[in-house]
Structure formats: C-alpha cells, structure tokens
Amino acid sequence: MFRCALVAIAGAAAVLAAAPISPAAVAQEAAPRRVEIVYEEPKEAAHRPIYEAVRAARVLEHFQRAMAPFRLPRTLTAKIAGCEGEVNASYENGAITVCYEYLGYVAEVARSRRRPAWLTEKGAMMGPTLDVFFHEAGHALFEYLRIPVLGREEDAADLISALSLLHLGREDAEQLIGGVAFMYLDEAGVSPRTLNWPRLRLMRAATYADEHSTPLQRKYNLLCLAYGFDARRFAAAVETGVLPKARAEQCELEYQQALYAFDKLLAPHLDRALAVETYGADNPAVKAR
Ligand SMILES: [Zn+2]
Structure with a gap:
C-alpha cells in the first residue's frame, strides 16, 4: 500500500525541534517561485x-x-525518481x-479493464x-509555513490536494477527480458498479489503524469536496450512487469550511x-472573501 506519512511526521518533528522563527522574519525571507523540479x-x-x-x-511543470x-x-x-522497487x-x-x-502503479490501474467507460x-x-x-505539497506547506493542523x-x-485539483481551473477537473476516485475504489477492491452491493466485504481491521483514512473514506471525502465546489459539474457522483445523497447534502458546507481554512491559513502566503x-x-483560491 502507498504510504507517505512516516517521513512527513519526521519532518513535523524537525519543525517542532527547530528554534522558533518570528513570523516577521519568515515573511521577510519568503519569496514566490521557489519550487524546483527534477525528472x-x-x-x-x-x-x-x-x-x-x-x-x-509536463507533469512537474504544471x-x-x-x-x-x-x-x-x-x-x-x-522530483520524480526511482525508489528501488518501492x-x-x-x-x-x-x-x-x-x-x-x-x-507505474497508477498507469497500471489507469490501463486496466476495470476502468469505467466515462473515465479516460x-x-x-x-x-x-x-x-x-x-x-x-500539503505536508510541505504545513512545515514550511508552520501551518497548524487540527485533525489528522x-x-x-488530502484536503489540500482536493482543493488544488478543483481550483486549477482545468476544464477536465471532473476527469482528474474521477481518476483519483477510481484509484481509491480500485485500492479498496471495488468498482463503481459493486460499491453499493450490500455484501461489500470489509477490509482488514488493521486498515482502520492506518494514519491515512481508508481508500473508500478518501474517495467519499474527495467527491464530497468536489460536489460542494460545484454540484452541477459533479452531479454524476450523486446520480450514480458513488456519493450517497445523505453525505452530499452537507458537502457545500464541507467545501466552504475547507475554503475558509485555506483563506485563513494559506492565502496570506500567496503572492497576490x-x-x-x-x-x-x-x-x-484568490477571490477576497
Ligand atoms: Zn501523506
């Protein structure tokens, strides 16, 4: 299974151990265009x-x-690099x-016959x-900008990623979000068709102890933010039953809450x-509220 948290937690520990930096000092030194890319x-x-x-x-350039x-x-x-088989x-x-x-794993899932017809x-x-x-980048921003994290x-x-994908302004946002949702479904061993079968098998108990939410929870959270962002563009998620109506009802609120956190915590660090x-x-991501 895909993991990333251990080193991120180590990174957070490094921040906590570091000497305190005054907000003014950070603001003086901070500059835009500081992301370097390496293939x-x-x-x-x-x-x-x-x-x-x-x-x-041009993945890294995007x-x-x-x-x-x-x-x-x-x-x-x-950077994109080899990880000795990991x-x-x-x-x-x-x-x-x-x-x-x-x-390679993502490409394998994307090319599989399990991929639904609506997803390219x-x-x-x-x-x-x-x-x-x-x-x-979410983990990096929390550390670089010393953003407090309430919750896991x-x-x-995941929330930073969902907002980023939605706010990129790409015409294919539905495909991008759909692609991520499909990958989570695949990881959980279900398809959009079998998702709501009553006898969906439960995952191993240890899956629930993971520092990440379960793949299905991550899928529901992502689709909920997308639906809250634009209920018309992401209507199919509810119509097809991959996002239950009961959850969908509060998704606009969930999206607005995420946006509020972005406004308060991250937007002040944007070069306007x-x-x-x-x-x-x-x-x-830019609009003043
Ligand atoms: Zn992570």
Missing part, C-alpha cells in the same frame, strides 16, 4: 516509458506553475519525491499523478499578483 534519469529500463510520458505531459504563487522561506524540490511518494527535508514505481485513460493517469504531488495531517493533506496571473482573478 531523474531512470536507472531501470522499465521506468523509461513513464519518464517519457510524464515529461511529455505542478511548479500551480505552486509558484506561494511565498516560501526556502526552495522546495519536486511503490511510494514522500515529503522529507525540502523534497517531494514521487517514485517511478508509484507512477488520461484522466485516470493525470488525476492521481497531480493528486500525489499536491498531497505531498494525512486528511489535511502572481496568484491572480496563475489562477485567474475569479478563482476561489
């Missing part, structure tokens, strides 16, 4: 097609552009690393790929002019 040359032949594909899709408006106190590196992604010591092995292979690939970078850090990182240029003046 590491693959050492294994099997990773070569993934390397070519992510470079052609991520770098989306993150550029954040004023960061130091450089944040985002299917993983992490944030540690100023570097987000997404393994070729993890992207591109959406199934790009959604989870951007999602993993924004999730790790993994859930908060660059954010408007990057996301557009009408974007919820």
Whole structure:
C-alpha cells in the first residue's frame, strides 16, 4: 500500500525541534517561485516509458506553475525518481519525491479493464499523478509555513490536494477527480458498479489503524469536496450512487469550511499578483472573501 506519512511526521518533528522563527522574519525571507523540479534519469529500463510520458505531459511543470504563487522561506524540490522497487511518494527535508514505481502503479490501474467507460485513460493517469504531488505539497506547506493542523495531517493533506485539483481551473477537473476516485475504489477492491452491493466485504481491521483514512473514506471525502465546489459539474457522483445523497447534502458546507481554512491559513502566503496571473482573478483560491 502507498504510504507517505512516516517521513512527513519526521519532518513535523524537525519543525517542532527547530528554534522558533518570528513570523516577521519568515515573511521577510519568503519569496514566490521557489519550487524546483527534477525528472531523474531512470536507472531501470522499465521506468523509461513513464519518464517519457510524464515529461511529455509536463507533469512537474504544471505542478511548479500551480505552486509558484506561494511565498516560501526556502526552495522546495519536486522530483520524480526511482525508489528501488518501492511503490511510494514522500515529503522529507525540502523534497517531494514521487517514485517511478508509484507512477507505474497508477498507469497500471489507469490501463486496466476495470476502468469505467466515462473515465479516460488520461484522466485516470493525470488525476492521481497531480493528486500525489499536491498531497505531498500539503505536508510541505504545513512545515514550511508552520501551518497548524487540527485533525489528522494525512486528511489535511488530502484536503489540500482536493482543493488544488478543483481550483486549477482545468476544464477536465471532473476527469482528474474521477481518476483519483477510481484509484481509491480500485485500492479498496471495488468498482463503481459493486460499491453499493450490500455484501461489500470489509477490509482488514488493521486498515482502520492506518494514519491515512481508508481508500473508500478518501474517495467519499474527495467527491464530497468536489460536489460542494460545484454540484452541477459533479452531479454524476450523486446520480450514480458513488456519493450517497445523505453525505452530499452537507458537502457545500464541507467545501466552504475547507475554503475558509485555506483563506485563513494559506492565502496570506500567496503572492497576490502572481496568484491572480496563475489562477485567474475569479478563482476561489484568490477571490477576497
Ligand atoms: Zn501523506
């Protein structure tokens, strides 16, 4: 299973142990455009097609552009690299690393015959790929900007990723969100068709002890934020039963609460002019409320 939390917790511990920095000092040193990107040359032949594909899709450039408006106190590196067989992604010591092995897993799920007809292979690939970078960026932002986290850090990182995917302003947001939701369903061993069968098997008990929410919870949380963001664009989630009506009723509230937290905690760290240029003046990430 995909993990990232251990190193992130180690990172948080490092922050707590570090000498306190006054907010003024952080603000003086912080600057936008501090995200550097690295496509590491693959050492294994099997990773070569993934390397070519992510470079052609300009995955890291998209991520770098989306993150550029954040004023960061130091450089944040985002790289795609080999991890000696480990299917993983992490944030540690100023570097987000997404393994070729993890992207290989995403590609395998995207190409599987289990993928529903409404979801394109591109959406199934790009959604989870951007999602993993924004999730790790969440861990990085909490540490860099000393953002307090109420609740579980993994859930908060999921929320940062969901807001990022929704606020990118991409026309294919439904495909990106759908791609991530499908990956979680696949990880849980169910399909959109079998999800609501009454005899859905329960996962191992230990799954519930994980620092991440379970794949199905992560799927429901993501779809709820998407539905709360735009009930018309994401209506299919409720119509097809992958987001229950009972949960959907409070999703606008959940999205508004997430947006409020973003406004209070993260928006003050955005370079306003660059954010408007990057996301557009009408974007919820930029709009003054
Ligand atoms: Zn994480």
